[in-house]
Amino acid sequence: MTLKECKKEEKADREFQKKFKFEGSISVLTRMMVDPAAPEKRGGGKNLPLRRGEILDVIQFTNQEQILCRNSQRRYGYVPRAVMLHL
Numbered sequence: 729m730t731l732k733e734c735k736k737e738e739k740a741d742r743e744f745q746k747k748f749k750f751e752g753s754i755s756v757l758t759r760m761m762v763d764p765a766a767p768e769k770r771g772g773g774k775n776l777p778l779r780r781g782e783i784l785d786v787i788q789f790t791n792q793e794q795i796l797c798r799n800s801q802r803r804y805g806y807v808p809r810a811v812m813l814h815l
Contacts, residue, residue, distance in 0.1 A: 737802065744804045748774070748796065756785040759815055760795070766811035776805030783815070 741754055762782045771777035776784070776797055784797040784807065794806040 740802055748804065750788070750796075754787060756787065756798075757789070758786045759783055760786055760797075760812045761815055762807070763811045763813050771803075771805055774806050776803060776807050778807065778811060784812075 744750065744754070760783070762778050762780060762784065764781045766778065766780060768780060769775075769778045776799060782799065784799055786795055786797055787804070788796040790796050790806065793809060795809055795812060796804065797807045798804050
């Protein structure tokens with residue numbers, strides 16, 4: 729990883745912490761997959777766009793309805809628990 733890529737990731741992580749009021753280090757709890765039968769949804773606001781079969785890193789189990797996740801493009805957002813499957 730080059731220095732430029734490293735700085736870009738650090739900036740994205742700082743923006744995530746500010747947007748979601750997340751304190752502490754960002755660590756992946758587990759990985760989960762979006763249900764292949766779930767409808768695809770556009771992201772918006774604090775929600776992450778959903779693509780069928782996509783594998784997401786779980787950052788935090790926020791409540792009974794939503795999970796805070798990161799996708800492969802290092803974008804963060806909330807995902808409904810109903811469309812997530814354990815690997």
